[in-house]
Amino acid sequence: GQNIDQPTEMTATEGAIVQINCTYQTSGFNGLFWYQQHAGEAPTFLSYNVLDGLEEKGRFSSFLSRSKGYSYLLLKELQMKDSASYLCAVSGTYKYIFGTGTRLKVLA
Amino acid sequence: DAGITQSPRHKVTETGTPVTLRCHQTENHRYMYWYRQDPGHGLRLIHYSYGVKDTDKGEVSDGYSVSRSKTEDFLLTLESATSSQTSVYFCATLQTLIPGQGGEKLFFGSGTQLSVL
Numbered sequence: 001g002q003n004i005d006q007p008t009e010m011t012a013t014e015g016a017i018v019q020i021n022c023t024y025q026t027s028g029f030n031g032l033f034w035y036q037q038h039a040g041e042a043p044t045f046l047s048y049n050v051l052d053g054l055e056e057k058g059r060f061s062s063f064l065s066r067s068k069g070y071s072y073l074l075l076k077e078l079q080m081k082d083s084a085s086y087l088c089a090v091s092g093t094y095k096y097i098f099g100t101g102t103r104l105k106v107l108a
Numbered sequence: 109d110a111g112i113t114q115s116p117r118h119k120v121t122e123t124g125t126p127v128t129l130r131c132h133q134t135e136n137h138r139y140m141y142w143y144r145q146d147p148g149h150g151l152r153l154i155h156y157s158y159g160v161k162d163t164d165k166g167e168v169s170d171g172y173s174v175s176r177s178k179t180e181d182f183l184l185t186l187e188s189a190t191s192s193q194t195s196v197y198f199c200a201t202l203q204t205l206i207p208g209q210g211g212e213k214l215f216f217g218s219g220t221q222l223s224v225l
Contacts, residue, residue: 033213042198042216043151048205087150089214094139094158094202095166096214100150 002026004099006088011105016078020086020102022071028092034062034073035087037101043087047073078106111135112217114199120223127186129220131199133179139202140182141214142166142174144195151198157182189224196221 004024012018024032031050035043049055049064049071061074073086085101111134121127131140142154143166153166155174163174171193173185186193197220205211 031211035214042218043214045213045215048211048213050211089151091212095153095156096141097153097167098143098151100148 002090002097004088004090004097006086006099006102008100009103009105011107012078013107014078014080017074017076018078018104020073020075020088020104022073022088022099024069024071024088024090024099026090026092026097028095029066030091030093032062032064032071033089033091033096034060034071035089035098037085037087039084046086075104080106080108082106112199112201112215114197114217114220116220117218118221120225121189122225123190124188127189127222127224129184129197129199129222131182131184131217133182133201135201135203136179137201137203138179140176141200141202142172142182142184143198143200144168144193145198145219146195154184154197189222191224194222194224 006022034046036046037043047062054063059076064071083106085103087101088099113132115130141156143151145151152168154172157163157176175183199217200214202212203215205213
């Protein structure tokens with residue numbers, strides 16, 4: 001079977017650092033993706049990990065451990081506009097399966 | 109990014125009526141996907157297509173059919189809509205992550221809000 005778990009909600013303060021975890025069990029693995037989705041909008045691509053390790057892209061970084069079935073998204077210097085849902089997704093053979101998403105609230 | 113147009117953007121229909129949602133892309137991408145998004149369930153794959161007339165089922169395909177007669181169009185049909193199909197429907201295409209370096213990502217359309225009364 002396939003299962004992707006991430007926390008439902010998180011709250012953090014503007015300027016802080018937050019880490020959103022994702023664990024997965026899938027029958028095939030070609031890569032792990034993170035998407036951001038603001039309320040009422042479409043998901044937009046944030047990051048992609050195919051090998052173990054950390055990928056950094058500005059204020060956002062994503063980490064992958066394939067042996068542990070684990071990833072995290074790290075957001076630094078949080079801004080109010082980072083309030084959104086963050087979706088973890090795993091790609092198999094051209095099938096992309098999503099977790100239920102983590103709703104992040106950034107407080108002033 | 110790929111240009112994706114979903115139509116209609118909003119639709120209200122009655123239980124038992126047929127409904128067709130359209131996804132149109134302008135970038136000649138081979139792979140296209142239909143997802144539905146519901147609170148507590150996240151994005152769930154309904155069907156996807158890997159070429160003209162080539163489609164496969166996703167996690168929640170019951171009650172849905174798809175067709176792809178042209179590369180640019182991927183249609184999702186609810187043969188007899190039910191209230192449980194009230195949802196936001198997203199179409200997506202698979203596009204190159206970094207041109208020349210391989211890797212791919214999903215790019216989503218703006219979504220269709222469907223309400224079945």
